[in-house]
Amino acid sequence: MGFQDSESMKCEVGVTLPYNTPVVGCEINPNVRVKCFDSLEAPPHSLIFNWFREQTNCSVHHVEVATVQCISCVTLKLPVKESYHCSTKCFSDAWxxxxxxxxxxxxxxSKTSNGDGQALGKLRSCGSWPAFGYTSLFGECSVVVEREGKAWVKxxxxxxxxxxxxxxGLSLRLESVAVDCSLGIPLSPVNIKVTDPVIIAPASRPRCMIQIDRLKKSRNFNFEAQFSNAGTFSVLSYNILSDLYARGGMYSYCPAWALAWEYRRHNLLQEIIGYDADILCLQEVQSDHFENFFKPELTKCGYSVVYKKKTKEVYTANQYIIDGCAIFYRL
Ligand SMILES: [Zn+2]
Ligand SMILES: [Zn+2]
Structure with missing residues (x-):
């Protein structure tokens, strides 16, 4: 896309990323708006997006571009810069x-994880080259571009x-531009967003559950009188925190990427399914997330559902949404 004079730049593309620290495996879905300078409505246009990954150099030969990355380094959480090599030969020589x-x-x-054996198992299989292998940083026909003196891989x-x-461990760069549908010329300057280095989400910690027999002792509940082996079932009650309310400064102690729905939904589903309850009472289930995520995912696990949302919907991202309660049950 060549240089365009300011005459043709009728619009501006506004891009907001949901968070600035991308997480491996979590989709980044930017919020994009097109604004025109001299009219209320944008002319017919299409949006073009290009994502790039920062190009990195070899940890041994610092001027050479890295083409392979050691997988063991990533698994063992070693500084990511040391995992890059310019060729498989370079990696083999440095092995x-x-x-x-x-x-x-x-x-x-293994010392800090109370000898769970996992890291030691990895260590034992670490002798010959390559231990866990390596991953190629380039696809079949990678496009590398230079921007402001820095190389980026498409x-x-x-x-x-x-x-x-x-x-x-590398930054991502998103370039967005509005293009005239018929003429194919840019209608806006290129919007550029550069992220912080991509991270791997930490493993979730097991919940600290309160044992019911402790409650029994402390509160004098007569569980035996109410408990019978016949016809028992399990009920889970879970407030999932609607994405509508997971905004702003309310949860400033929590990093933005961990609050993002794309990250939370997988963890929520994994935990909820993990309890294997007969009845799931979920609160704060956002209407669009119910239809697009919870209903299809939990139906796959054999649940039927009754859903009731609140009546006062709010308009956001081109749709009306609100949260509600979902009761999933398994017969
Ligand atoms: Zn390594
Ligand atoms: Zn090298």
Whole structure:
């Protein structure tokens, strides 16, 4: 796309990312708006998106572009810069000293994780080259562009992007532009968004559950009188925190990426399914998330559902939504 004079720039593309720290496996869905300078309505246009990943250099030969990344380094959470090599030969030549880093990291992990054996298992299989293998940082025909003196590898051309392990530790760049439908010329300057380095979400910690027999002792409940083995069923009550209310400064102690619906929904589903309850009483289920996510996902697990939403809907992202209660049950 060549240089266009300001005459043809009738519009402006506004792009907001839901959070600035992308997470491996969590879709980034930017909020995009087109605004025109001299009319209320934008002329017929299409939006073009290009996603890029920062190009990185070899950890041994610093001027060479990295083409492979050590998977073990990522698994063992070693500094990501040390995982890059310019070729498989470079990685193979450096293997002996590289392996020492893996061993040191695996020992540290096993000491701090009360010897769960996982890291030690990795260490044992770390001897020969390549231990866990490596991943190629370039596709079949990668496009590399230079922007402001820095090289970027093209990784996507849709509005949304799901960061992969190849992106871990590197910044992403989204370029968005509005283009005239018939003439194909840009109607807006290119909007540029550069993220912080992509992270891997930390493993979730198990919940600290309160044992019911402790409640029994402390509150004098007579459970035995109410409890019978016949016809028992389990009920789960869970307030999932509607995305509508997970905004602004209310949860300032929580990083923005962890509050994002794209990140939370997978964890919520995993936990809810994990309890294997007969009846699930979910509160704050947003109407669009019920239709697009919870209903199809929990139906797959054999649940039927009754859903009741509140009556006062709010207009956001081109639709009316509100939260409600969903009761899923398994017969
Ligand atoms: Zn490594
Ligand atoms: Zn190298």
């Amino acid at each position: 002996k000293s590289h392996l020492a880093r893996h061993r040191h990291a695996a020992e540290t992990v 990784v996507g051309s849709s509005k949304t992007y799901v960061p992969s392990m190849d992106d871990f």
